[in-house]
Every structure is written in structure tokens, then in C-alpha cells.
Amino acid sequence: MSRRFLFLLPLVLIAALGIGFWFGLQRDPQALPSALINKPVPEFSLAAIEGSARGFRRDDLLGKVSLVNIFGSWCVACLIEHPFLMELKANGVVPIYGINWREPNRRAGPEWLDKFGNPYRFVGDDPRSEGAIAFGVTGAPETFFVDRKGIIRYKHAGPITRDVWESKLWPIVQRLRAES
Amino acid sequence: MADRPAPARRILVLLTVLAGLAGLLPDPARAVLPEEVLANPVHEARARAISKELRCVVCQNQSIDDSDAELARDLRVLVRQRIVEGDSDDEVIAYVVSRYGDFVLLRPPVKGATLVLWIGPIAIVLIGLLAMISYFRRAGREAERAGQ
Known part of the structure; x- marks a missing residue:
């Protein structure tokens, strides 16, 4: 009985592989898992951008739930989320810190912020990717959710839209705040 | 009677063989820029070896040694910095893995x-x-x- 259907085995195996690959292809290969989730923010210290008195370093993040956003004037998707970040700032929802990644020159970042508004508490200048590599960044924009103890709890890759914020990101902030 | 290949076909065969042989030669085109190269040749050789093991997280199917991406360049510079500061090869690789996970290793552990x-x-x-x-x-x- 079982031997008679053995010829079907390769077909079943191929079908299983096919289904596996089909689902594999739906996944975004650019969406990498962050190695830093539930790890403390690595030591880093970035200089101030031009026209600003203060840079941004690890210790700025201790004691409260905060967001760290990687952006650049060259980054088109950053401009998409920018108005929403401004809104978060205007409503005092959560402090956002900026890493100004790989500007072509020292004026580009500050000019971009002057033109569109500055949603950040502090901004660190990151021309050599030191801050970006510390956070394991692969592209901009990326946003890290850091808890009170300075531990990275979540990474969002791509622009923050109102939809994602309301359905996914705001609940995360609330959850982190509820922790002691 | 022996079937002789037409000249066009012969050229094609020759080209195919040459292309195959070219694949055996070391690739002369490198992404590493002259200003990145370390003065100490031992350090530089170690940096090159490490860079070949690390995946460029932007382009994904190239090592940072091959890639022209800016982030790959910055990672190459970082690898060299840490070597100059006295890190061992394993320490340099462990540092990058701690930031990007096993995914950056072109040879998974x-x-x-x-x-x-x-x-x-x-x-x-x-x-x-x-x-x-x-x-x-x-x-x-x-x-x-x-x-x-």
C-alpha cells in the first residue's frame, strides 16, 4: 500500500519546497533583524552640527523613553516622515534625537533642518557613520526605541507614517513607559 | 568525414574558454580606495582578509571589500581603525557582528x-x-x- 504511493514522494517534496520559497519571496530581504534589540545603546559621542551648540551622545538617552532617528538631507524617505516627526515634537509626545548621517558637506544637514523644521532634541553629526554603525544602521530613515535604562527595545526601518505610529509604534512607547 | 566547426563557432569557443580562464585570475578591480590603504602592509593585509568576510549590508551579495557603497567604505575604514588600535582579527569581527548580527558574516558560523x-x-x-x-x-x- 505505502510503497505504491512512494512515487508521489518527490512531487510532495517539490511542492513543499515551492510553497516554502513562495513565502520566502514575500519577505523583504532588506528588512534585517537588528542584533541590538534588548541590548544597551553602544557607547558613542557625536559632534554638534553646524550652528548648534551641542552634539548627541549615549548618556543623553538615559532616564526616559526616547526615539533615535537616523536621517540625512539626501534621504528622500526622511522627508516623507518629517512632517509627522514635527507633529510629535509639537505635541510633546516623545523626545526624538537625531543622527545626521553622511551629509555631503557640513552645511547640508543644518540647512535641511532650517528649511523643514527641527524635530530633534539634540542632533549628532555623523559624517563617518560612527553613530550609524554603533546602531547597526543599514539605511535611512531608521528609528530606534530606547527605554529608560538606555536599552534598545525596537527598531523601525523606513518612514514613520501616522498609520504605523498609531497601530504599532505608539503602543510600544506606552508599553515602555509603563515599565518601572 | 570529420565535421569541422565553422569559424564563427570556433571564435565563440575560444571566447568562452578565455572567459573561463579570466575567472581564475585574481580580480584586479577593487573597491578599496587608495586613501583607505594602511601604511603598515601587515595591517592592510589583515584588513583586506577581514573585509572579504564581511557582508555589505546595503548591497547584501557583496563583501565590503568589493562594494562601492558608502556604508561599506565606512565599515572598511572602521575595520582599519580598530586594527591600528590593536584589536585582533576576531575582536574586529566580533565588534561588527555585535552591531549587525551573524548576517554580516559571508560564511555563516x-x-x-x-x-x-x-x-x-x-x-x-x-x-x-x-x-x-x-x-x-x-x-x-x-x-x-x-x-x-
């Missing part, structure tokens, strides 16, 4: 989660071999029986 990657192909070949052997043995026996 042998451990629980990656075991199927390493064992899988060998296992499949073995299963195939066993199936083939049993098939031919049975076919042989049946042929013997038929011959009697």
Missing part, C-alpha cells in the same frame, strides 16, 4: 540555527546516493532473476 545550512546539502546528497544504490541493487537482482 556553524551553530544551532545555521546547522541545516551546513548539514542540509550533504544530507540530501547522501539520501540520493542511498536511494540510487538501493534502486540499482534491486534492478540488478531482478535482471538476474529474469535471466535464470
Whole structure:
């Protein structure tokens, strides 16, 4: 009985592989898992951008739930989320810190912020990717959710839209705040 | 009478062989820029070896040694910085893995989660071999029986 259907085995195996690959292809290969989730923010210290008195370093993040956003004037998707970040700032929802990644020159970042508004508490200048590599960044924009103890709890890759914020990101902030 | 290949076909064959041989030569085009190269040739050689093992997280199918991406360049510089500061090869690689995970290693480490990657192909070949052997043995026996 079982031997008679053995010829079907390769077909079943191929079908299983096919289904596996089909689902594999739906996944975004650019969406990498962050190695830093539930790890403390690595030591880093970035200089101030031009026209600003203060840079941004690890210790700025201790004691409260905060967001760290990687952006650049060259980054088109950053401009998409920018108005929403401004809104978060205007409503005092959560402090956002900026890493100004790989500007072509020292004026580009500050000019971009002057033109569109500055949603950040502090901004660190990151021309050599030191801050970006510390956070394991692969592209901009990326946003890290850091808890009170300075531990990275979540990474969002791509622009923050109102939809994602309301359905996914705001609940995360609330959850982190509820922790002691 | 021997069938002689047409000239066009001969050229094609020659080109194919040449292309194959070119693949054996070391690739002369490098992404590493002159200003990145370290003064100490031992350090530089180590940096090159490490860079070949690390995946460019932007382009994904190139090592940072091959990639022209800006982030790959910054990672190459970081690798060199840490070597100059006295890190061992393993320490440099561990640093990058701590930021980007095992994914940055072009050769995934042998451990629980990656075991199927390493064992899988060998296992499949073995299963195939066993199936083939049993098939031919049975076919042989049946042929013997038929011959009697």
C-alpha cells in the first residue's frame, strides 16, 4: 500500500519546497533583524552640527523613553516622515534625537533642518557613520526605541507614517513607559 | 568525414574558454580606495582578509571589500581603525557582528540555527546516493532473476 504511493514522494517534496520559497519571496530581504534589540545603546559621542551648540551622545538617552532617528538631507524617505516627526515634537509626545548621517558637506544637514523644521532634541553629526554603525544602521530613515535604562527595545526601518505610529509604534512607547 | 566547426563557432569557443580562464585570475578591480590603504602592509593585509568576510549590508551579495557603497567604505575604514588600535582579527569581527548580527558574516558560523545550512546539502546528497544504490541493487537482482 505505502510503497505504491512512494512515487508521489518527490512531487510532495517539490511542492513543499515551492510553497516554502513562495513565502520566502514575500519577505523583504532588506528588512534585517537588528542584533541590538534588548541590548544597551553602544557607547558613542557625536559632534554638534553646524550652528548648534551641542552634539548627541549615549548618556543623553538615559532616564526616559526616547526615539533615535537616523536621517540625512539626501534621504528622500526622511522627508516623507518629517512632517509627522514635527507633529510629535509639537505635541510633546516623545523626545526624538537625531543622527545626521553622511551629509555631503557640513552645511547640508543644518540647512535641511532650517528649511523643514527641527524635530530633534539634540542632533549628532555623523559624517563617518560612527553613530550609524554603533546602531547597526543599514539605511535611512531608521528609528530606534530606547527605554529608560538606555536599552534598545525596537527598531523601525523606513518612514514613520501616522498609520504605523498609531497601530504599532505608539503602543510600544506606552508599553515602555509603563515599565518601572 | 570529420565535421569541422565553422569559424564563427570556433571564435565563440575560444571566447568562452578565455572567459573561463579570466575567472581564475585574481580580480584586479577593487573597491578599496587608495586613501583607505594602511601604511603598515601587515595591517592592510589583515584588513583586506577581514573585509572579504564581511557582508555589505546595503548591497547584501557583496563583501565590503568589493562594494562601492558608502556604508561599506565606512565599515572598511572602521575595520582599519580598530586594527591600528590593536584589536585582533576576531575582536574586529566580533565588534561588527555585535552591531549587525551573524548576517554580516559571508560564511555563516556553524551553530544551532545555521546547522541545516551546513548539514542540509550533504544530507540530501547522501539520501540520493542511498536511494540510487538501493534502486540499482534491486534492478540488478531482478535482471538476474529474469535471466535464470
